[in-house]
Amino acid sequence: MGPWRLLGLTAEGSYGVVFRAERAASPGAGVFALKLARQPEDPRFALEVELLSRVEHPNVPRLHDSGEWAGPEGALHPFLVMDWVEGLPLYSWARIQRLSSRQVLRLLAQLARALQAVHAAGGLHRDVKGTNVLVRAADGQALLADFGSCTWRGAPVLTRQSHPPGTPQYASPQAQLHQWKFRRFASARYEASPADDVYALGVTAYRLVAGRYPLIAEAQEAGEEDLFSRFPALVPVEELAQLSPELARWIGQMLSEKPEARGTAAELALGLELAANTVGSEADQPIRSGKPPARGLPEAITREAREAPPVQAPRSVVRRRWPAALLVMGGGLAASMWCVWQAKSGASSEVSGTDAAAPEGETTGLGEVVLTQPLSAPEPLPTSEGIAEEVPKEPLPGQRLPPCKKPQVKIHGSCWIPVADEAPPCIEDTYEWKRRCYVPFFGPPLPATSGQKKKPQGLSDP
Incomplete structure (x- = not known):
């Protein structure tokens, strides 16, 4: 491919594929990562x-x-060639470490410095997340990769939808509230800012230490129209994990509702570096994740949350103007509110197979380039309950039985929903099947058609 010889395919995504490559004229000069567009003349490249x-x-x-x-x-298919980074994506790397607060402070400082350089160049990454961060095996340095969703000052606008590109779970309050407010006006485009990248780094840090996305601290009692007139408070990360107060404070600052309260990437980098160098020996203790605290959610919401599984809707659903805030705000509340909203609006849950977005672990770019042999760890952290659990052979109590409507899929005679941004090992409350993560669907029973006399065994009476 021009002056490059391809050595092997290492990763595939929705928009591109990544190869190990070397210079044909000087094969001993080292290995590089060559990213090739699937579509001809793809302007993202x-x-x-x-x-x-x-x-x-x-x-x-x-x-x-x-x-x-x-x-x-x-x-003509565009391609680009970058450094080959021999390492693991951040979340995968963390699973084989005994992470300490000092380690995380240093990693976050490195990523903040990377964002500082991007922002100083007039650019935005717009998809900061753990699977787009590589931790190099040789020295433990964190590198910010996969700029496939990036933009820069004066760049042409490639998309016309209201929400910016990226992963919904990492969207800032401003992006989520904008999408909810203008959900009926697809042309009302959201302009991302450096503060959106900083917020996404905060979500990355929260998930890194707590093992889950940020949780809502309390539900809002409001009508549907003004439900997200303000962004609800989040559960502080220190209530979900045992970590140093300094690290908790910086994560909380990055997740501030007001953009100006988060600080610039340069300010964060300086503060994180200073904290990493001055915290006491307690910051070298392993971080331990715990279960979320009980919160005072309204009984109707908590009851629906118990009866409905966490739902992560595909990004194609967001393009159909589903409220983005419902997609990012965690577990049972999002699931129950999503079901209520769908019932009120009569929105269809069907999405086409071509629209379905790739899981987070399968996104395009260098964030997928990993070691073929995983790093070894003498004392790996114990996995959380439910991780790597296979889809059961029989339907769960109350689970929907076929026929399954998209985005549901039929697995072992019951209906399941793919989790849009998860690849195995799966987080708790999800199940693994054929290298994807799924949640069971507990929707209402389908109306009986003529000639149907036998009641499905997997559904209970309302």
Whole structure:
């Protein structure tokens, strides 16, 4: 492919594929990562190349080359070549570590420095998350990768939907509230800012230490129209994990509702570095995650949450103007509110197979480049209850039986929903099947058709 010889396919995503490559003229010069667009003339690659050409930082993979490859039918597919990072994605790396608060402070400081360089170049990453962070095996350095959703000041607008690209669970309060407010006006485009990248880094840190996305502290008692007129408070991370007060404070600051309260990437990097160098020996103790605290949610909500599984809707649903805030605010509340909203609006739950987004672990870009042999760890952290649990052979009590409507899929004679951003090992309350994570669907029974006399065994009477 031009001056590059491909050595093997390492990752595939919705928009591109990644190969190990070497320079054909000097094979001993080292290995690189070559990312090739699936679609001809994909304009996202031009944005990525332009921004990466402006950024030179030790915590961002360097851009070495870019060009176009003529496919079998003559169509030109853009490609780019970057540093090959031999390491693991952040969440995968953390599973084989005994993470301490000091370690996390240093990692977050490195990522904040990477964002500082991106923002100084007039750019935005717009998809900061654990699977787009690589921890290098040689020295434990964290690198911010996969700039496929990036933009920069003056860049052409490639998408016209109201919500910005990226992963819904990492969207800032401003992005979520904008999408809810303008859910009926797809052309009301949200303009992302550096503060959105900082918030996404906060979500990444919260999930890294607590093992879950940020949880809502309390439900709002409001009508549907003004339900998200303000962003609800989140459960402080220190209530879900045993970590140093300094780390908890910085994570809380990054997750501030007001953008100006989060601080710039440069301010965060300086504060995190200072904290990592000055915290006491207690910051070297392993971080331990716990169960979420009981909160005073209204009884109707908690009852529905117990009866409905956590639902993560595919990104294609967001494009159909489903409220983004419902997709990110955790577990049972999101599930129950989503069901109530769908029932009121009569919205269809069907999405086309071509619209369905890839899971977070399968997104396009260098964030997927990992070691073929996983790193070893003498004392791995114990897995949480429910992790790597296989889909049961029989339907769960009350679970919907086929026929299953999209995005539900039929597995072992019952209906399941794929979790849009999870790849095995699956977090608790989800189940694994064929290298994907799923939650059971407990919807109301389908209306009986003529000739149906036998009641499905997997459903109970209302």
